[in-house]
Amino acid sequence: MTVAEQRESIRVLVAKPGLDGHDRGAKVVARALRDAGMEVIYTGIRQTPQMIAAAAVQEDVDVVGLSILSGAHMELVPPVMEMLKQQGMDDVIVLLGGIIPEEDRPLLRGMGVTGVFGPGTSTADIEKFIREAVREKRQKALA
Numbered sequence: 001m002t003v004a005e006q007r008e009s010i011r012v013l014v015a016k017p018g019l020d021g022h023d024r025g026a027k028v029v030a031r032a033l034r035d036a037g038m039e040v041i042y043t044g045i046r047q048t049p050q051m052i053a054a055a056a057v058q059e060d061v062d063v064v065g066l067s068i069l070s071g072a073h074m075e076l077v078p079p080v081m082e083m084l085k086q087q088g089m090d091d092v093i094v095l096l097g098g099i100i101p102e103e104d105r106p107l108l109r110g111m112g113v114t115g116v117f118g119p120g121t122s123t124a125d126i127e128k129f130i131r132e133a134v135r136e137k138r139q140k141a142l143a
Ligand code: B12
Pocket: 014, 015, 019, 020, 021, 022, 023, 024, 025, 026, 028, 029, 064, 065, 066, 067, 068, 069, 070, 071, 072, 095, 096, 097, 098, 099, 117, 118, 119, 120, 121, 122, 123, 126
């Protein structure tokens, strides 16, 4: 069992890949999860997949949450997943928020994205989703 699976707290990396500056949603989500008692690291804007994977390893997070509003999710998510795999973090829970058309969601899930959250999602729902996903993962690790 890894250290992440043994601890009680939930550590979340909120990351903003891509070149745009749409950071409001990422900041709102980061603040809400922090207020809900999670340990949240926010990367800031313009992060490369390499930077995101390195931060995920360094911070030993349970969840990587990507925020993408630019429309570049189909270009940005695959290299993030690949870099996480290369860093041995292929079992980390990956969430995606932002402007994500319905037709892209099955493909993103196929790449390993656990949850996709569009505009108007309540942060309470995001918190609940994360708690359940982490609980399930930790239970599996114990079994
Ligand atoms: C505000 C805004 C801006 C602001 C950004 C301010 C900022 N610092 O964020 C400004 C004015 C700077 C801006 C600029 C541009 N914008 Co703009 N912008 C918007 C707008 C109207 C709202 C986005 C927003 O802040 N929403 C409020 C937050 C709280 O909601 P949210 O980000 O969606 O987050 C929620 C969920 O998505 C989810 N979520 C988001 N991130 C994460 C992360 C995790 C981990 C999780 C779990 C959940 C999650 O949870 C949040 C809570 O519900 C959207 C349209 C829209 N309806 O979304 C366009 C929009 C994103 N912009 C767009 C465009 C094109 C641009 C420009 C290129 C316009 C131009 N020609 O200049 C520029 C780009 C500038 C740049 N360099 O980045 C397009 C993108 C097109 C696309 N995806 O195909 C949109 C969709 C408008 C449109 N309909 O065309 N924009």
